[in-house]
Amino acid sequence: MPNTVLDYINEHADEFFAQGAEAERIGRLTDKTVQLLKESGAMRMLQPADYGGYEFHPRDFAETVMRLASLDPAAGWVLGVCGVHPWQLAYNDRRVQEEVWGTDSSIWMASPYMPGGVLIPQDDGGYRFSGSWQFSSGTDHCDWVFLGAMMGNADGSMAQPPQMVHVIIPRTDYTIVDDSWNVVGLRGTGSKDLVIKGCRVPEYRTMSWEDVSGGDGQRRSDRTQTLYQMPWSNMFPLGITSATIGICEGLLRQASTYQANRIDANGVNVKDDPYTMFEFGEYMADLRAARRELIDNAQYFWDVTERGDTPTFAERAAGRATQVRAAWRAARAANEIYARCGGNALRMDQPMQRFWRDSQACIHHAIHATNTVYHAATLSSLGAEPAGPLRKMI
Template sequence: MTHPALAAVEERSEEIAALGPENERLGRLADEAAKVLRETGAIKMLQPADYGGAEAHPREFAETVMRLASLDGSTGWVAGIVGVHPWEMALCDRRVQEEIWGADNDTWIASPYAPMGVLKPVDGGYVFNGRWQFSSGTDHCDWIFLGGFLGDADGDVVQPPRNYHVILPRADYEIVEDTWDVVGLRGTGSKDIVVKDAFIPEYRAVPFSRMTDGSALRESGRTNPTYGVPFTTIFPLGITSAVIGIAEGALAAHLAYQRTRVQITGTRVKDDPYVLFAISAAAEEIKASRIAMLDNVSRFYDKAAAGEPVTLADRAASRRTQVAAAWRAVRAMDEVVARSGGNGLRMDNPIQRFWRDGHMGLAHAIHVPGSVFHASALTDLDVEPPPGPMLSMI
């Protein structure tokens, strides 16, 4: 059975796709595009029911993000990132949940999580400073998660570093305009954020370790298995699902264009066995990426439902699957784009926008394969990877 949010996306698919060029022109989601996205309910799929959310199966969330991204990459990307934040907020202190959703449970939360700030301890909390890049969808959000390290009384980072997710209202940070001029995903409006001497009460500074060791879940009282999926599986899910959806969109645009295309040689594409072979091979690779992502998160959901423990090796393998799925989908997209001809890359053809968006999405730090594959191989050999960057998102 189709989730209501996905059904709503299908009902408004033409509208979402038509707004893609305007999103790109503005360098952020157009107000109308954000309104449509809000009305589909996609951002509230992982939000807790006590604040108007659907508490959906994460597989359903991924399917919805993929479909959105196949219509417009930027819309799908914002849904994939902003849509994960209610999942984390559900595990945070109930006081901040009430601050954000008590008056309006349609309030959106931005990020990024990269630890580019420092928390300086003071009475009752911390003073926070820093600058961050890549805050996707931030113009339409009223709160934000920002990554930071714990500092000492002088503001120097405590060693070994202790990573926190810090929660701030819009009044406590600045969105820096004209900081998002990139080749792809232009419509995401992933601008810089600056925080200067913001006071953070203790309950709005969450040690990242609490998300990975299960203590946040235990203390939250949440029982839906969706909240038992590891953070390092659920956060990449939204991003990689968007990349896979973008590849699906490129394939669909390519097929629509090729149906009537005649090559310069006079051969119709539908009579060219070499192009047809490439299309089919790419379609299967993209489908394999989709299946891998959906199966991966479903297995973790089933583990949570059964109360089974999740090991470091499980989490490392999950990240390996996620990274490989993104690269597989983009490589396959390249194969069909390369066979779209010169006219397929004109700026009025959506193929080129999907192509640019897909490569921009692949460049996200969550898709860097080196340390992930290294850590996963070590765990397969029963060797625990050393702490530090190799384990930062496993």
């Protein structure tokens, strides 16, 4: 199936690039960028066909996010985050799918999944819901949101054992805190805070974390396509890590253009400096490897899923370690490349500095935390069964 979304982005590459600086200035995606993205159908890439989606292969989604992020980091990041939400909604209760997509299949959904709220059971079978959340990327342009929460008791106390839940909420039920996104990198993503003060949530708009992470919710769904059986721990990070790699590739492109005719402080044409050329070559290879690692990893889980197998925890842990390593490999390569571009690369009129700041901000996302992921992957490879926090986001 041709990737028409990627074709559109390539055709409008100059327009996407031109919007990046303005997005940083205003602290959210520009209206022009949103218009272009909606025209491209990018947010529909993982959306089910019966609701106007394209059901693209995860590889196509990753490559599209990388390309967009290399042009406009904020737009690539928002697509990487919000573009996965239709995939998760696709195997939720059909009632909420109809609520979200029934009258407008082009709407966007935000997040985050951090458990910032508590669900209090009500007599009617639903819940009362309150809380606050940070880092809701692209939220100004979204009409629904996935939010992480903890299950509570009727008296307001926390349920035991602790149970994490994903909750789906319409825009009318939460408030965006407009002045809450003042950061050094990824400013254009508009990843603002959200607040809810006591909205009602029907039971069918919730998903237990166990159902999401273990795949039980998918297996109960009537969607049997390979796409909607893929493990959450592979699909959810895919967009974020793809955006990270794409931003780093954008920095490399800016640096290569900048270095092509640069004369260094010693009066030497950089192209004639074998040391810089060696180092550029090394880190360019790291970026290529990071891209290939991530795409091959997605393909591996696609193949496992397509033949009807369920990936083991050890396989999922190894996959997460690969994703995390790809992100850090790319961000470190971008940092090294930028460091070799001289003092004038620090000037604010150089797009390079924006790509560099954004690339380093990417690895601050919780999905790129190395400690528990590497620990769990290593233990699993030795035949042990990781427990507790070591199973987090795997």
